[in-house]
Amino acid sequence: MHQISDVAKRLGVSRSTLLYYEKIGLISAERRDNNYRSYSEHDIEKLIFILQLKDSGLSLQESLDVFEQKLRPDLLQEKLVLLDKDIAKKQQARELLAALIGQQSLRDFHIQSESNAPKAHQVWLQSQGLSSKDSQRLRWLSKDINQHESYMSEFNHIFNSLERWAPGSENETLAALKLIPGNIKSILEIGCGHGIATLPLAQHSKASITAIDNEANALDYLASKIADKKQQDKIQLLNADMSDLPFKEERFDLIWSEGSAYIMGFENALRYWKDFLKPGAFIVISELIWSTDTASEKAKKYWDRNYPDMQDRATRLAQAKQLGLKLIGDFSLSDQAWNNYYQPLKAAIDKSRSKLGQSEVLNDIDEEIAIAEIRNSEFDYQFFIFQL
Ligand SMILES: C[S@@+](CC[C@H](N)C(=O)[O-])C[C@H]1O[C@@H](n2cnc3c(N)ncnc32)[C@H](O)[C@@H]1O
Known part of the structure; x- marks a missing residue:
């Protein structure tokens, strides 16, 4: 027989807890001659056993039920599911903390934040000392x-060698231009990159073109191409942020954006950019869209992580209409336009493989190319031509 203080010590519980267990009938005490309580070894072991069950998340009563063979498997199954969820949540929390102190990748955190709380994500990134760019x-x-700096250095190494930074073709740029009626005197091109649309626009219109981008190297490269083609008089290049344009309102006859509106978000971009158009002026945007409601799981999963705000054509048209923009025409880019982007990209990464070795950039591009290859018209790049 054992005294209460010894039992409390052995079980790591307080005296009052033992008294409580006695009160609810979990154990029973005998009184000694001196009226002190004493407990049997059998009772103590029963208690140890029950407390072990309790540690697995069961209540005291449930633990006793298990001990007394009143086992309810469905209840245990429910508990197991809850426990698994709890573990998964805690594991996520652990990963996030480890990632925040640089012990592992923060990718999932950024991807989830971008999908669930994009504005707060942007604010947080800037509070961490990152420039808006x-x-x-x-x-x-x-x-x-x-990993941002090393990632961008590898990314730029690959993309600087490419002319085109989004699906498209000169034919389709010119087909969109043809849909604009009247005499266009001024064009603002946003996100011009290496000028894959800038030069055809200059060569096939009489307009003066202001082309902006916030990638200084791209603008330098484009400046030399413009000089080669003797188009300096028609094209002015500017390092500027598409979400903070350094122009007066109602300044342009046409705004042109190939594969760049998504950076601000299609709707935000239209809402902000339209103020820089003269009344009745035009805006041309090419944008990735869903072309089916029944996309493959693979494509959905990929774009949910990489472009959570991707929409279908009808949604984009409704958003433009809501902003007071009239549709003049639209069309999907051809397979050739996709190849114009992905074939050189594939060649560029194959060339970089031995130099870069294991690289997140190469993995990301491989993944994007693989999705583009099974596109099956589930998603398209759509040219939209709107009028204010
Ligand atoms: C997908 S690329 C398309 C480039 C080009 N239109 C083409 O089709 O090859 C997007 C372009 O937007 C530029 N860009 C990204 N963020 C920008 C910003 N905030 N302001 C201006 N340009 C930006 C990039 O540097 C890049 O040149």
Whole structure:
């Protein structure tokens, strides 16, 4: 027989807890001659056993039920599911903390934040000392604040060698231009990159073109192409942010954006850019869209992580209409336009493989190319031509 203080010590519980267990009938005490309680070894072991069950998340009563063979498997099954959920949540919390102190990748955190709370994500990134440009690049490209610089350096190494940075073709740029009636005197091109649309626009219109981008190297490269083609008089290049344009309102006859509106978000871009159009002026945007309601799981999963705000054509048209923009015409880019982007990209990464070795950039591009290859018209790049 054992005294209460010894039992409390052995079980790691307080005296009052033991008294409580006695009160609810979990154990019974005998009184000694001196009126002190004493407990049997059998009772103590029963208690140890029950407390072990309790540690697995059962209540005291449930633990006793298990001990007394009043076992309810369905209840245990429910508990197991709850426990698994709890573990998964705690594991996520652990990963996030480890990632925040640089011990592992922050990708999932950034991807989830971008999908669930994009504005707060942007604010947080800038509070971490990233410039507005870098926080945008991080949201779309590196998706990991711990790896951002090295990621961007590898990314630029590959993309600087390419002419085109989005699906498209000169024919389709000119087909969109043809849909604009009247005499266009001024064009603002937003996100011109290496000028894959800038030069055809200059060569096939009489307009003076202001082409902006916030990638200084791209503008330098484009400046030399413009000089080669002797188009300096028609094209002015500017390093500017598409979400903070350095122009007066109602300044342009046409705004042109190939593969760049998504950076601000299609709807935000239209809402902000339209103020820089003269009344009755035009805006041309090419944008990735869903072309089916029944996309494959693979495509959905990929774009949910990489472009959570991707929409179908009808949604984009409704958004434009809501902003007071009239549809003049639209069309999907051809397979050739997709190949114009992905074939050189594939060649560029194959060339970089031995130099870069294991690389997140190469993995990301491989994944994007693989999705583009099974596109099956589930998603398209759509040219939209609107009028204010
Ligand atoms: C997908 S690329 C398309 C480039 C080009 N229109 C083409 O089709 O090859 C997007 C372009 O937008 C530029 N960009 C990204 N964020 C920008 C910003 N905030 N302001 C201006 N340009 C930006 C990038 O540097 C890049 O040149």
